[in-house]
Amino acid sequence: MAPVNLELTVRLVDAAARILVEDGPGGLSLRKVAAAAGVSTMPVYTLFGDKQGLLDAMHREGFRRLGLALAAVPRTDDALADLVALGFAYREAALASPHLYGLMFTGGFGHTEAADATYRPLVTAVARCQSEGVFTGTDPEPVALHLWALAHGMVSLELSGKVDGAAFAEQLGYAGLPFLAR
Structure with a gap:
């Protein structure tokens, strides 16, 4: 397993949180998070697995x-x-x-x-x-x-x-x- 890139994780979590506030739960997608953070979807899926994994990471980061x-x-x-x-x-x-x-x-x-x-x-x-x-x-x-x-x-x-x-x-x-x- 590759080491977790904390800087990228934080950047993705912050992007996801902004999307969640602006668009609500229905507007949050891993694809949108990747685009907002300026990365491909691969690191998003690698770090979080799915939307629930991303939400869990956001919760932990807060x-x-x-x-x-x-x-x-x-x-x-x-x-x-x-x-x-x-x-x-x-x-x-x-x-x-x-x-x-x-x-x-x-x-x-x-x-x-x-x-x-x-x-x-x-x-x-x-x-x-x-x-x-x-x-x-x-x-x-x-x-x-x-x-x-x-x-x-x-x-x-x-x-x-x-x-x-x-x-x-x-x-x-x-x-x-x-x-x-x-």
């Missing part, structure tokens, strides 16, 4: 990018600031790849390790806030779910043009208030 953005958030001495930084990194990743963001959270892909891996840093950050006495409670899961739902909703609203980045920042600030120990 979460790969999100994971990289979250992993880039440095850990400081301020647990709450680090948690907030994760929220902003989530938003930036979504805004950087809006064409993939919507696909990441649609049905048809099941529960994936890639998705779970991008949720774990949030749970860990909430647990740190709890263990350091910033947040009340000892179970980080419900708090993390609350924060993720808010961030996801606000990003989705921003991507659809309903709110702006200032609204995201304001709501992110309010999201943690019910859990503050101070």
